[in-house]
Amino acid sequence: MTNYYQHPSAIVDDGAQIGDDSRVWHFVHVCSGAKIGKGVSLGQNVFVGNKVIIGDHCKVQNNVSVYDNVILEEGVFCGPSMVFTNVYNPRSLIERKDQYRDTLVKKGATLGANCTIVCGVTIGEYSFVGAGAVINKDVPAYALMVGVPAKQIGWMSEFGEQLDLPLTGTAQTACEHTGAIYRLENQNVTKQQP
Numbered sequence: 001m002t003n004y005y006q007h008p009s010a011i012v013d014d015g016a017q018i019g020d021d022s023r024v025w026h027f028v029h030v031c032s033g034a035k036i037g038k039g040v041s042l043g044q045n046v047f048v049g050n051k052v053i054i055g056d057h058c059k060v061q062n063n064v065s066v067y068d069n070v071i072l073e074e075g076v077f078c079g080p081s082m083v084f085t086n087v088y089n090p091r092s093l094i095e096r097k098d099q100y101r102d103t104l105v106k107k108g109a110t111l112g113a114n115c116t117i118v119c120g121v122t123i124g125e126y127s128f129v130g131a132g133a134v135i136n137k138d139v140p141a142y143a144l145m146v147g148v149p150a151k152q153i154g155w156m157s158e159f160g161e162q163l164d165l166p167l168t169g170t171a172q173t174a175c176e177h178t179g180a181i182y183r184l185e186n187q188n189v190t191k192q193q194p
Contacts, residue, residue, distance in 0.1 A: 016048075019056065037074070051100075055107070069100040069119070076105045079113035079131065086119045106141070108158060115150075128156040142182070142189040155189050157182065165189065 004022040006012060012030045019038035024030065026044040033050030036042075040054055043062040048054065051068035058072050061080040066072070069086050086100045101120035105111065109123045112131035117123065124141035133150040144154040144162060155163040157175040163182050164173045171184045172192075181192040 043080070061113075067100075070103045070105070072105045073107040073109075073125075075108045077110045079111055079115065081114050082111050083114075083116040084119070085117070088119055109139075110156075110160065126156060126158045128160070140188060142191075155182070155184065158191065163189070 003020040004018050004024065006024045007026050009026050010024045010028040012018065012024060013032035015032035016030045016034045018036045019040065021038055022036060022040040024042050028042045028046045030048045031050040034048045034052045036054045037056035039057045041059045042048065043060060045063045046060050047065040049066060049068040052066050053071045054066065055072055055074040055076065057074055058076045060066060060078045063081040064078050065084065067084050067086040070084050084103060087096045088101055090096060103117060103119050103121055105123040106125040108126040110128045111117065112129050112133065114131055115129045115133045115135065118136040121135055121138050123139045124143060127139045127141060127143045127145065129135055129150065130146035133146050134148045135145060135150050139145055142155045143152045144156045145152055152167060155165045157163050157180065159175050159177045161175065161177060165171050165182065165184045168187055169184065172181060174181050182189055183192055
């Protein structure tokens with residue numbers, strides 16, 4: 001018995017693990033080795049590979065393929081038609097399945113619509129990748145990244161609003177929505193405990 005919703009057009013291969021209260025929408029294909037947490041939404045036309053882990057409460061919007069060796073921690077948002085890769089230098093005529101690179105997207109990160117995540121990177125907690133950006137190197141926690149290739153232009157709160165902090169130096173600010181305090185030091189932002 002399943003405790004998640006599966007649209008009749010979706011294919012979930014035997015062996016796939018899907019947590020309670022998840023939703024698998026139209027034309028989704030989940031491969032047998034996939035591990036998907038609780039409360040996850042897989043939008044129309046999503047593909048989830050065998051060697052994929054998707055944490056609790058992630059949202060994978062329409063037309064996203066989550067290929068082998070991608071791990072999404074809790075609460076990751078994957079915008080419509082964003083792209084993951086798993087081979088750095090693909091060629092149709094050369095087999096490179098033994099060269100897949102790991103991609104880790106940490107808790108609470110947002111990957112905007114149509115962005116591309118080149119394999120082998122780590123996307124930090126609560127970072128925000130703007131629509132259409134191309135990520136080809138690691139992204140710090142709370143960083144706001146835009147452009148091709150992506151450059152950091154600011155810092156984001158866990159609420160999803162840009163923080164009033166410089167890119168470098170030492171500074172502190174409060175999220176106007178939650179009151180949470182964020183501190184910048186040594187080119188890293190941390191949320192301060194109350």
